[in-house]
Amino acid sequence: MMHKGHPEIRYLLTGVGIGLLITLLAAPVLLLLLNPMPVPLQPAPSAPVAASNDRTPTPVLAGGLPLELTAPARVRNEPPPSFPAPAQDVVATWVAEGRLDFRGPLDEERQILLYQASLHYIAPTPAESRRVGERINGSGYGSPDLICGPLALAILQDIGLVTYELIPHDFWLLNPFDATGTELLRRAFPPAFFEQVIIPTRIDQVNWQETPLLPGDFVYLRAGVGGNFDHMLTVNRVDSGGSAYAVTNYGTPNGFVIDEVLLYDPFDPGQGMFYVWTERPNALLGSTGFDGLLLWRAKERR
Incomplete structure (x- = not known):
């Protein structure tokens, strides 16, 4: 049989037990309050980005064809192209037939080279001519x-x-009368080595x-009243x-x-x-x- 304990002792033991239970239950809460778990920060919503309207338009040629985005021209600082020298009998035939007549400041060798170099640019159809033009000037130009x-x-560069x-x-x-054109012509035809000739008379008169015009002359034809384009050529x-x-x-x-x-026949006007x-x-x-023409000509045999 069990003995009944003192009532005050029972109450004391009960209170201690309840206190321990409360402490055990409250401990995690206290730890959480004293050492809170890090909460990841949510990124602030970014401001909406406006759609860009400043796109560079793709250049186009007439007719809506896209223009190739290449340099308008090459800098021709490579050596002149090497043309195979025509056989002596070919040159002799040209001279015998009267096709070539050596005159003017350029020596015979350079006049032969000039004629030969010019023939490499012949393109008898518009499509072929455009390809030749792009070979000189750059794709799209x-x-x-x-x-x-x-x-x-x-x-003239080729020779x-x-x-x-x-x-x-x-x-x-090219405009030979503005500052840019004047400077380009001075660089191409330095006054120390070339002379400039002005013929103000209408070219058919x-x-x-x-x-006479001479081999190697760089000629600028002026449209004048009645003309609709200026024109440049090399004789x-x-x-x-x-x-x-x-x-x-x-x-x-x-x-x-x-x-x-044929530009003109001096003995057959028209x-x-x-x-x-x-x-x-x-x-x-x-x-x-x-309105006549301007021309630039080498001063001495070269």
Whole structure:
């Protein structure tokens, strides 16, 4: 049988037990309060980004074709191209046939090279002419109706008469009367080595027997009243009859092409492109030369 304990002792033991139980239950809460668990921070909502409307538009050519994003032209600072020298019998044939007549400041070797170099640019269809234009001027910049200046310069660069440090594209739509054009022409044709000649007479009225063009002449035709374009070309040869020729671009019913053309025959007025271009004002296929021409010519045999 069990003995009944003292009531005060029982109450004391009960209180101690309850206290221990409360302590055990409260301990985790106290630890959490004293050492709170880190709560990851939520990133602040970012401000909405406005859609950009400043995209650079892709350049396009006429007709909506994309323009290739390349440099407009190369710097022609590489050595001049090497053309295989024509056989002596070929040159002899050219001379015997009267195709080449050596005259003017350029020596015979350079006149042969000039003629040969110019023939590499002949492109008798508009599509071929555009490809040749881009070969000179850079992809997307070979329009055969505007290639006259770069083409005329490239021919002279190919024979070493003009520095290769010039960029053909800079002669695209060259204006010889503004500051930029004047400086470019001075660099291409330094006054120490080239002379400038001004012929103010309408080109179909010049006496070409007295004032002939010579191989290597860089010619700038002035449109004048009645003309609808200025034009540049290099005289690539003169034949035994004194007729002057150039490989240049010109308009045809099918479009612009690059080919060798007769400029004039001094003994047969009316023959050659100088008469075609002045036949009537503002012709659909082009009119120029009503205000004469400027030309740059080497001063001595080179």
